[in-house]
Amino acid sequence: MxxxxxxxxxxxxxxxxxxxxxxxxxxxxxxxxxxxxxxxxxxxxxxxxxxxxxxxxxxxxxxxxxxxxxxxxxxxxxxxxxxxxxxxxxxxxxxxxxxxxxxxxxxxxxxxxxxxxxxxxxxxxxxxxxxxxxxxxxxxxxxxxxxxxxxxxxxxxxxxxxxxxxxxxxxxxxxxxxxxxxxxxxxxxxxxxxxxxxxxxxxxxxxxxxxxxxxxxxxxxxxxxxxxxxxxxxxxxxxxxxxxxxxxxxxxxxxxxxxxxxxxxxxxxxxxxxxxxxxxxxxxxxxxxxxxxxxxxxxxxxxxxxxxxxxxxxAPATVPERVERVQAPDMPDLRGEKLKVAGVAKAFGGNQALDTVGLIAEPGQVTALIGPNGSGKTTLLNMICGFYRADAGTITLGAKNLEGRAPHAVARSGVARTFQTPNIPPGITVLDAVMSGRFATHSASVLEAVLRLPRYRRVRRDDFAEARRMLDLVGLRHLEASEAVALPLGQRRLLEVARSLVAGPGLLLLDEVASGLDEDEAAGLADVIRKVRDAGGTVVLVEHNFQLVLSLADHIVVLAQGRVIAEGTPDMIERDPRVMSEYLGTVPDDSASPIVLGDLVDDAVGEE
The missing domain is CATH 1.10.3470 (ABC transporter involved in vitamin B12 uptake, BtuC)
Structure with a gap:
């Protein structure tokens, strides 16, 4: 400098x-x-x-x-x-x-x-x-x-x-x-x-x-x-x-x-x-x-x-030094809450986006929600978050009924999420972007901010400490002073995960968070998700990377055309013929050797 x-x-x-x-x-x-x-x-x-x-x-x-x-x-x-x-x-x-x-x-x-x-x-x-x-x-x-x-x-x-x-x-x-x-x-x-x-x-x-x-x-x-x-x-x-x-x-x-x-x-x-x-x-x-x-x-x-x-x-431009990945810290204990979606239906005009969908996500588990494009995965996340109102059914988190609440009220009830496209405002640093995730759950008034009163200073100090801990967790601590919007796509996705975790949510919704990540970043993300699960968090993962889903999920729910067509453990879903039909458009011959969906996905990727 x-x-x-x-x-x-x-x-x-x-x-x-x-x-x-x-x-x-x-x-x-x-x-x-x-x-x-x-x-x-x-x-x-x-x-x-x-x-x-x-x-x-x-x-x-x-x-x-x-x-x-x-x-x-x-x-x-x-x-x-x-x-x-x-x-x-x-x-x-x-x-x-x-x-x-x-x-x-x-x-x-x-x-x-x-x-x-x-x-x-x-x-x-x-x-x-x-x-x-x-x-x-x-x-x-x-x-x-x-x-x-x-x-x-x-x-x-x-x-x-x-x-x-x-x-x-x-x-x-x-x-x-x-x-x-x-x-x-x-x-x-x-x-x-x-x-x-x-x-x-x-x-x-x-x-x-x-x-x-x-x-x-x-x-x-x-x-x-x-x-x-x-x-x-x-x-x-x-x-x-x-x-x-x-x-x-x-x-x-x-x-x-x-x-x-x-x-x-x-x-x-x-x-x-x-x-x-x-x-x-x-x-x-x-x-x-x-x-x-x-x-x-x-x-x-x-x-x-x-x-x-x-x-x-x-501050003349300098060539950044290569930063080696260090061992990420442990995730602090999370008080995950049980998510229960029962009989939820949603139509947009004549299009039935969701039809009597049910899902249960338990604390200390990763529940994956998979399905082809247009199957209703993101629509369901938006309904959980309060952006859409259900035509029928109920959505509860622990003892709280989320249906009918405004989106900001749902978030304050303990629901945090990422988006398919990382959404980060310009003009703020990586550290500020993560700290913003604590705004609603750890409040200080405008007057306290203007006068820099002790309560504001205490909250601000805690904001810095927790945000840096989350950046350590996702491996972005060395970039805390960088402009957030200037990060590559993969790092912006990891930044969104850190922002979602910083307030210690009862439910974490991850919407195609691995999309655009390279192999090392995907491995780092998988580490973070496991730490959240092991800390007691409730995780719902929407993801097209089937191998990542198989390696992380404790329970998988499969959507197709707005309906749940299968659910169970990764082993059950990997061999389910209905799931194979939706993903690959073919049903295996029962007389043939057992076929594993994950192998077929790998082969398809290798041929591209």
Whole structure:
């Protein structure tokens, strides 16, 4: 690692913050100082948008409405003689949080693009809402007569107020950074990558998206309070649709999945549009140009480009050393639970995917579920996980009835799974990817994460310890600092196994987990599965590698055309004529020598 690589990640933002703080002493240009203040206020709005869009993957432009709510709250407080800026910030942030929560619930409940449309109409309604309450807000003429702000009863000079804006902005970005680099930030990235993956890990998709949207409302409310006390006048024109598009353009240009990208994009838009002030009628055109530039020419925004360049300069590429496989540690004891699927049926339109399927998986055993493509194996796993509702039948885990529960509730009941295609969000390390598997079962609040309270530190410390133990188990410990999504397919599959095991599930569902593994990786995977079984875990293995199934399974269930056609020990299934017919399309002659399915599979593979 080079000299630059030893510089802490927070050092550069802090240094820039100090320079901005001292700017009035260096430059006395009032117009420039005002543009910096407006740029910081816009950055607060954009940071809230980044939380919902860049991290949770939910497009919503309602921050303009929260900005208006904060501004009018501060203005009305001032008109009633309450000029304390800290009081304005506190109440404006709370009001914005309420507005964000109330408007976010219906949009998220309806799903799909509903929140985007809800927030879009919310912005369009701002002038009308202000006009309805014109006796309090001044209507379309604006709210005037706002008194100069005070801090602890002392009037603030323009230079003092500049410091207030810089400090408030800096504190919020410190809060946002703590959220983003915490386990909550990783959970948001998982949610953005795939709501299905998030739900399978016990993350409530609705609650997590609402959390991101509601938290993103707070900085917009703070920005509104700061703006009202800057100009001492609030007008509906300040919260137009143009503001919403400017914030969106700044987010995309700076980098929506970035903490400090909000600052970069906001200052570019603020100073860029100010230069185009003489062409006010073309302001939307200018904003659109920035939006297209950021969306098309800069994938990930300027912050992503800067991050890539920094990594190349600070940590030059090196040739990785070959790492020899070491003896994996033992699996800690697991409290496996009995899975019982009885008479389950599921139809999609006229297609009967499952027809009165039954399966029992015992703790301390590997139960294999095999069958040709389209036989209903993954459909059954999805029903166990709560993604599909059964038309008939029951699914229980221990004493718990899983049928009818939401997917995240099923996961919290002790069900963990892998997917046919490894699903790993970009931008997180191998270690973080495994740690994310503990998010729902070992919780710490957002407030504890922001303030780094002892309970959060304890949970975080346990997250690191358990994640590293699982990486040791699957042989990926030496890659813990690598970007997870950049791993080869085989290692990503092993990573998913580690993520599924880290919370100590009562039931582990493995969906074609050996697909794409080389011989050594498959052997390592088989070792891991045996350790899980020997530790008392309940394992259901869906796999096309028949030799792997025979070597691992204690009990095998065979599906074909949505029905169970055979079940029993590996020896029984290996010689079952119905299974041979489904796999090879032929039935052996009873008078001939006994034929073993595993031998036929080997011969077929050898001929390819």
């Amino acid at each position: 080079g000299l630059l690589g030893r510089i802490p990640g927070w050092a550069v933002p802090v240094a820039i913050g100090v320079l901005v703080l001292l700017l009035p002493q260096v430059i006395g240009d009032f117009s420039l100082i005002r543009q910096v203040q407006l740029g910081l206020i816009l950055a607060l709005i954009v940071s809230g948008l980044n939380l919902s869009l860049g991290y949770a993957g939910e497009l919503a432009i309602g921050q303009a409405a929260m900005y208006a709510a904060g501004a009018y709250t501060a203005g009305l407080l001032s008109l009633r003689g309450h000029t304390e800026i800290l009081l304005h910030l506190l109440i404006a942030g709370a009001v914005a949080l309420v507005v964000g929560t109330v408007t976010g619930i219906p949009g998220l409940r309806l799903g799909s693009w509903s929140l985007a449309m809800t927030s879009f109409f919310l912005v369009l309604l701002i002038p009308d809402v202000i006009a309805v309450f014109r006796e309090q807000t001044g209507g379309r003429n604006g709210l005037s007569g706002i008194l100069p702000p005070t801090l602890f009863g002392r009037p603030l000079t323009p230079d003092d107020y500049y410091l207030v804006i810089v400090v408030v902005t800096g504190l919020w970005f410190a809060v946002m950074r703590n959220i983003v680099v915490s386990r909550h930030g990783t959970a948001l990235r998982v949610l953005k990558q795939s709501p299905v993956l998030a739900a399978s890990m016990g993350i409530s998709v609705f609650r997590m998206k609402l959390l991101a949207y509601a938290l993103g409302a707070i900085p917009a409310g703070l920005a509104g309070a700061l703006f009202a006390n800057l100009d001492l006048y609030v007008s509906p024109e300040a919260f137009s649709f143009s503001l919403a598009t400017t914030a969106l353009a700044a987010s995309i240009l700076g980098g929506s999945a970035s903490v400090y990208g909000a600052l970069v994009g906001a200052f570019i838009m603020q100073f860029g549009l100010n230069q185009a002030g003489g062409f006010e009628r073309y302001s939307l055109l200018v904003t659109g140009a920035f939006l297209i530039l950021g969306g098309v020419a800069l994938t990930g925004g300027l912050s992503s480009l800067a991050h890539t360049l920094w990594r190349r300069i600070a």
